[in-house]
Amino acid sequence: MVNKKKKVAVLGGGMAALTAAYQLSQQDDYEIDIYQIGWRLGGKGASGRNTELGDRIEEHGLHVWLGFYDNAFSTLRKVYQELDRPADAPLSRMYSAGGKGSTPSGAPMDAFTPINWLNMLETTPDGTRKPWRVEFPQNDLEPGLHNEIISMWGYLELFLKWGIRDLAGDLFQPPGCMKIFKSVFKRKKQRQNFTDKFQHLVKPASDVEEVLRNRGVDTLPETDQREAALWHLAHHLHAGLGADVKDHTEKDHSVLVWLIKEAVNERWRRIKDTVETNDDERRLWSLSYLALSYFAGCLENRVLYKGYSHLNNLDLREWFYSIQLVKEPLANQLAIESAPMQALYDLAFHYEDGDTKKPRLAAGIAIEILSRMVMGYKGSILYFMNAGMGDTIFTPLYQVLKRRGVKFHFFHKVTELGLSDDKKSLKSVKISRQINLKKDQYDPLVDVKDLECWPNRPLFDQIVEGQALKDSGENLEHAWNSWTDTGGEITLDADNGDFDHVILGITLDALPEITKQLTQADEAKWGGMLNGIKTVQTQAMQLWFNGDAESLGVDKTRPVVGAYVEPLSSMTDFSHLLERENWDANGPKHLIYDCGVLEQKNNETQPAADKRVRDNVVDFINNDASLLWPKATSSINPTGLDWSALYAPENVSGEDRVDHQYLRANIDPTERYVLSLPNTVKYRIKTDESGFERLILTGTWIDLGFNIACIEAAVISGMQAARVLTGEPGHIVGETYKELL
Ligand SMILES: Cc1cc2nc3c(=O)[nH]c(=O)nc-3n(C[C@H](O)[C@H](O)[C@H](O)COP(=O)(O)OP(=O)(O)OC[C@H]3O[C@@H](n4cnc5c(N)ncnc54)[C@H](O)[C@@H]3O)c2cc1C
Structure with missing residues (x-):
C-alpha cells in the first residue's frame, strides 16, 4: 500500500523543533524524523545528570519560566496529561493547586513551583550595595489554562494605576465604592466650583479643560494641593476614555500625558532633596517613574496604533531617556539606571559582544516583554522547575513524541543543506553520524530516584566505539571537538522520497556552514540574516x-x-x-x-x-x-x-x-543566546519565508512576532512551523501585537 503520509525531517531537537514535532504529530498525516547532534534533546535548555557525582543536575545555565508563558505552559500541560504518569510518581503533573502537591515519599508531584518575588542588589547613590525585594502578588489564574491576553490599552492602564497608586501615595488613591457613592451627592456643588478652582489650581495648558469637559471630568478633590488635583484629573480622564482605543483622540492622550507630567514634576520637587538618601522613597520613585514613563511614552509614540515594533530602532534605556517626564537628569537616572532595569538586561543577556558596558535591547521588544512579564503573569511571576530542565521539560516531550511514533536519530550531525539545480527548493540534507550504535535505537534516559533523566554524557555502553569515545574525553555536542565521526555520512534526498518538508530547528550560529548553498543563492536574505542578527x-x-x-x-x-x-x-x-x-x-x-x-x-x-x-x-x-x-x-x-x-x-x-x-x-x-539588539529585527525571516520550497524555519532567531529569545518564543516559533503545514493552531496567544489592540 502506498504510504500517503508526508515525510517531515526535523533538524535539531531544541524547544522550537520539538514543539513543531509535537504539533505535527497531533495529526496522523505526518511521518516525523528528528535529527539531533549528540546524546540528548533540549539544546540551550538541555541538562544532564552527573551519574558519578550524586546524580547532580548540570545545566547550560539558570533557567526559570515566566508566568506569562501561555503557549509553553499550555503545551507542557497537555504533554503531562498525555504522559499520564502514576499519581504517586515524582513530577506526575505539570502544575495544580499552587504547586504544593507531593507524593507519599515526599517528592514533588508538580513540575513547577511558583515564586512571587524578585530580589535585586541595588547600588545606592552613595555606592553601598543593598538588597531590594520586589513582591508580585499571586493571582488566581493557572499557567497554561488561562491563556487570555490583556489588550495593549489594558497593560497601559495597569502601569498607569500602579504608577499613580505608588507615587501619589495618600494624596490620591483610585476611589473605592464608598467614595464614589458619596461623590454622587457632592457632584452638583463641585461642578459649580470646578472651573474657578481648576484654572487657579491646575493652571492648565490649552486644550486641557476642553478635553476634560468632553470626557465628563468635572470634579476636583477637596484639597488645595496641585499635585493631588493633577493625579485626580489624570485618573478620572483615563477612566473616562473607555476601553476601546478607537474612541480615543490624540488630544485625549496628549492631555492625559500633560496631567501626568505635571503631577510627576510636582512630586519630584517635593522629594528631590531626600530621594537619594531615603531608600524607600527612591525605590518608589524608580518603579513608579518607569511605570508612568512607559505609559506616557507609549501614548506619545502612538504605540497603541502602530504597535511596539516601530520602537525597535532604539535601545530600551534610550527610549526611556527620550520620554523625560521630568527634565532633570537625576530624576531620570535614578529610575532608568535602577536595579530593576539592570535586572531586565541581565535576565535577557542583552549585552552586545557580552560586554556588560554595552547593554542594548530593542525598546519595542523590551516593553512588550515587560508588559507581559509584570502585568500579564498567570498565577505567579516566576516558576522554578522541580528537576533539571531536561528532566522536567524534555523527558516528557521525548516520551510523548516517541509514543506517537516520532523517530529520534541521536548522534546525527547535520552538515549541509543542498538545493535543487534551479536553486528554488531544498533537495538534500547531509548528515554525519557521529558514532555507531550497538542496537537499532539509542535509549537516552537514566533513572534517578524514579524520574527518567538525561545523563550529562552519552551512555557509552550502547555505542560500538563507546570506550574509545569515553577515553577521548571529547564532547560530541561541541562543534570543534576532534572526534572523527565513525558512523559514516548519509544524505536525505527529496527526489528519493526521503522527505517532503524539512523543519530547520538548528540555531543561528551553527547555520553559516550548514546553509552555505542558501546564502549563495540568496545573499541578501540569508547572508543578511546570518550577519544581521547577533x-x-x-x-x-x-x-x-x-x-x-x-x-x-x-x-x-x-x-x-x-x-x-x-x-x-x-x-x-x-x-x-x-x-x-x-x-x-x-x-x-x-x-x-x-x-x-x-x-x-x-x-x-x-x-x-x-x-x-x-x-x-x-x-x-x-x-x-x-x-x-x-x-x-x-x-x-x-x-x-x-x-x-x-x-x-x-x-x-x-x-x-x-x-x-x-x-x-x-x-x-x-549554545549562543540570540539577541534582539536595536535595528536588527528587520533581518529576521518568518517561518514560511525561507525563500526555498520544502524548507520551514523554527527557533528563537526567526521573525516570530514575539522576538525575544526565551522558551515561550521557541514554543511560538515551533507552533508557527507546524501551522505552515497543517494550518493548526489557528490562533497562537501573543503572537503579534495586533491581537493586543
Ligand atoms: C544560559 C542560558 C540561560 C537561559 N535561561 C532562560 C530562562 O531562564 N528562561 C527562558 O525562557 N529562556 C532561557 N534561555 C533561552 C532559551 O533557553 C532559548 O531561547 C531556547 O532554549 C532556544 O530554543 P531553540 O529551539 O530556538 O534553540 P536551541 O535550543 O539552540 O536548539 C537547537 C537544537 O539544534 C541542535 N543542533 C545544533 N547543531 C546541530 C547539527 N549540526 N545537527 C543536528 N542538530 C543540531 C542543538 O543541539 C539543539 O538541540 C536561556 C538561554 C541560555 C543560553
Missing part, C-alpha cells in the same frame, strides 16, 4: 554548599537575584533540587545557580573560555560573597567565602574546591 556567549556556575541556608546566613526567603555583580549577575537559590539529586546524609545542603554573559574573545578555544569562567567564579567568590552568604565569609578575607563552605572532597582545599562545582562557558555556536 548572539552572545554566556557563562554559568552551580555551587553546592556543605551547610544549609541558615548556617550560611542566607535570607530566609529564597533569593532570586537579578542585577547582582556583573557579569555573574543573575542568581537563584535552587536548593529544592538537592532532593531530586542523589546525596547521602552528608551531602550538600544548599545550592545556587548563577549565570550571565561572557565577553566575546575571537578565536578563543573551549579550554581557554573554561579557564576564563573559572577565573571569574574565583573572583566572584573572593570579592562578592559576603552579601550573599554573610555567615560563611573567610576570616582572612571578609568579602569572600570561606572555601571550605563549598561541597568538595575533604582533601581539596582553597580555590581548588571550585573545580568540584559545575562551571560552564557557552561559546559553542549552537
